[in-house]
């Protein structure tokens with residue numbers, strides 16, 4: 239079995255644009271090798287937004303290069319538009335998997351409907367690294383709606399398999415390296431053993447509720463980091479709990495980041511900045 243390494247995630251909140259009140263539960267700037275292939279985990283909300291009459295809140299056009307962004311909506315609605323033609327609105331239970339690759343410019347806002355109505359808002363955005371040979375892959379966009387995500391049921395809980403596989407239940411997301419991304423919901427006092435692969439960087443993020451892993455309590459907006467060695471982990475739910483389970487085979491290569499670009503060297507970062515300034519990361523079509 240895997241064992242607990244530590245619990246991370248106590249972080250000050252900050253705003254991304256004016257729409258996303260996030261806590262960054264981890265960042266590659268802290269511990270790139272140990273977190274690989276994951277780069278960043280932003281936990282937005284849960285927070286209640288009041289009805290809003292002006293333009294929707296969010297973050298305007300900005301670039302990315304060298305990785306993928308994975309946005310999971312638990313409550314609320316997010317609208318996205320990018321320079322490669324990807325876009326759409328995702329709501330509760332939906333996932334947006336955007337491959338920035340060579341480069342995109344995109345914007346991320348509350349949907350117009352959610353902005354007007356207000357209500358609970360709760361979103362996770364992960365940054366997932368690309369293997370060096372795929373860092374300049376063509377941009378791509380996977381809109382993964384809730385009805386396309388298979389559900390694995392077990393005693394006192396379920397797992398929605400977004401990416402990877404649990405037994406014969408396979409998630410729909412296409413990734414460049416092996417990853418598992420599972421939305422796990424536990425009833426109070428559930429005791430479950432999740433079959434996580436040997437060798438993967440393995441983490442259990444608690445989004446709501448409280449669980450105990452290996453005798454250690456893990457609360458909301460905290461992440462239990464597990465050993466790469468071993469298969470599986472046992473989790474006890476101390477009440478109802480919502481977990482995001484993430485595992486991935488570490489990817490090779492140095493991790494050098496600057497703002498929205500994550501590459502393998504300073505030279506590649508300078509190229510990314512030059513390419514963005516010259517419009518070679520794409521440009522947004524007029525709204």
Ligand code: MN
Pocket residue numbers: 300302307344346
């Ligand atoms: Mn972005």
